[in-house]
Amino acid sequence: MSITTTTHASYATAADLLAVIQPSTGGRDILDPATGELVGRAPEHTAADLEAAVSAAREAQPGWSALGHEERSAYLNRAADAVEASAEALAELLSREQGKPLNGPNARFEVGACTAWLRATASFELEPEVLVDDGGRAELHYRPLGVVGAIGPWNWPMMIGVWQLAPALRMGNTVVMKPSSSTPLSVLALVHVLNAALPGRVLQAVSGDRTVGNLLVEHPGIAKIMFTGSTDAGKAIIRNSADTVKRLTMELGGNDAGIVLPDADPQTIAEDLFWGAFINTGQTCAALKRLYVHEDIYEDVVTALTETAKATPMGVGLDENNVLGPLQNKNQFDIVANLVQAAKDSGARIVLGGNPEQGQPGYFYPTTLVADIDNDNPLVAEEQFGPALPIVKYSSVDEAIEMANALNVGLGASVWSSDKDKAREVAARIQAGTVWINKHGAVDPRVPFGGAKQSGYGLEFGVEGLKHLGQPHVISY
Known part of the structure; x- marks a missing residue:
């Protein structure tokens, strides 16, 4: 030939x-x-x-x-x-x-x-x-x-x-x-x-x-x-x-979990947490899609994430100022909107977003943070694949690991801590193909990547x- x-x-x-x-x-x-x-x-x-x-x-x-x-x-x-x-x-x-x-x-x-x-x-x-x-x-x-x-x-x-x-x-x-x-x-x-x-x-x-x-x-x-x-x-x-x-x-599909241990510094991790969840406006298989935060620092993490989200512009992609864009299609927009509405109806706290503008061109859904939400809420249990992050409070690390492992998926996960030895101990117990420490979704062409479970x-x-x-x-x- x-x-x-x-x-x-x-x-x-x-x-x-x-x-x-x-x-x-x-x-x-x-x-x-x-x-x-x-x-x-x-x-x-x-x-x-x-x-x-x-x-x-x-x-x-x-x-x-x-x-x-x-x-x-x-x-x-x-x-x-x-x-x-x-x-x-x-x-x-x-x-x-x-x-x-x-x-x-x-x-x-x-x-x-x-x-x-x-x-x-x-x-x-x-x-x-x-x-x-x-x-x-x-x-x-x-x-x-x-x-x-x-x-x-x-x-x-x-x-x-x-x-x-x-x-x-x-x-x-x-x-x-x-x-x-x-x-x-x-x-x-x-x-x-x-x-x-x-x-x-x-x-x-x-x-x-x-x-x-x-x-x-x-x-x-x-x-x-x-x-x-x-x-x-x-x-x-x-x-x-x-x-x-x-x-x-x-x-x-992923629906990746992140666990924030009580010794983490909310201000230090906020930006990396945000991009772990909202990269590509949340439309990433291995994005952080459900966040578990210890009760001792829960409100501090919610506040730090809110400050980061408010400072991150969303809009038309060809505008050099924007770093978040629309959802790619109407079907995905509807999935996110319906899941956030279900969270609202359940009594979860909408900290930021959750209110898309009506009559505007494009499938823009605002950056949305949802707190005080149950682990079995559809926004947590289903992969939303968009700019909406549920933040679940936990009391013990065992409880957080149990919730993180409860679903039938396991593409990626992350652990956030000031003590890497503690983080590694938790990471070893999470059922996922990749577990990152103090970062999320950081794929590398040299490092094998694949999923667990479904x-x-x-x-x-x-x-x-x-x-x-x-x-x-x-x-x-």
Whole structure:
């Protein structure tokens, strides 16, 4: 097979990117969730388009695999260069389509994370493991699986897309991506930019509705599905992939708990607590979504969080002053609004927010803090996925741990304390894939990440993440 690369190009504005990814006719209108204005038109790919993409990816895979780790890593670094060259245009398009502001831990941050993950994934070493060497010898190798189907979410569409495609490509697989129907333009633009640096046909994207996604999951030519999204959607993928016995990496719902120990300093931790909960306006799988605070410092933590929230501007993402944006879609807005209303009706104390403006454009829900709330209240027990944080008071650490572990999910969690030894003792008792101390949601490309319980299975990031994109292959002699 002959492998060639396309000519490198960079883009200055979102309009430049839209000009090359929009269909010449037809397509589906994508609206800005902050203003309701037209962002662009997304192609509606068909079953035939998906079939063509999978066939092309299968044809390209042997040649891509034959390049070896070193050359594939070089391609990933070139792809990172391409993203950097078009970073501002990608961030502008992301802000307009997803709603997140340019500044803060948002659109520019997300595009920067794409380059960081590409480079980090290219740097990992994956050598054969010697299992036995005592006269006989057994080695564990990891071989490419084939074609990986990557199904991404609408909250971090570019960054999570790279989390999926980078290790898959590095391991010698080819990739067919299916972006969320809410944010297809961002992913199509990212794939177009990446393909300026990658060999032809190793990375492709198909845009469409759930029907196209189901066909990808069921396709016998797809060896593995990587999915980030809700637990319910993940369960459907598990069922639909069963007949072809696909490998799966499922990063599903979280509803992460945070426990503030009585020795924590409210003023010291307030800003990190706030961003742990409200990064991307709360629309993050591993965001802090229920906060347990010891009764001795409860009111002090509530006050410190309120001061931080009041000082954090929300608005249209292209305004350089804003660092919080709208909810991405009407359905998510309604979920948050209904959960906060249920908390109000139950007698919980609305410390801040809870009163969205009527008749305004965009799906803006104000930063909301809810205190004096029961642990079984729906705002606590269900993943709200928005800018509303319930704060639950506890009396003993055992009680807090019991409440944190009570749900059937466990993506991430955090412990906040001035004593790291005490924090580690508590962290060891929490049922979650990752427990952070004095921070929350701080993912690192070098550190494996995955969920416990119904938050999914499989690992991403680091060398362990690479292994999950390979077929274990033992050679014994």
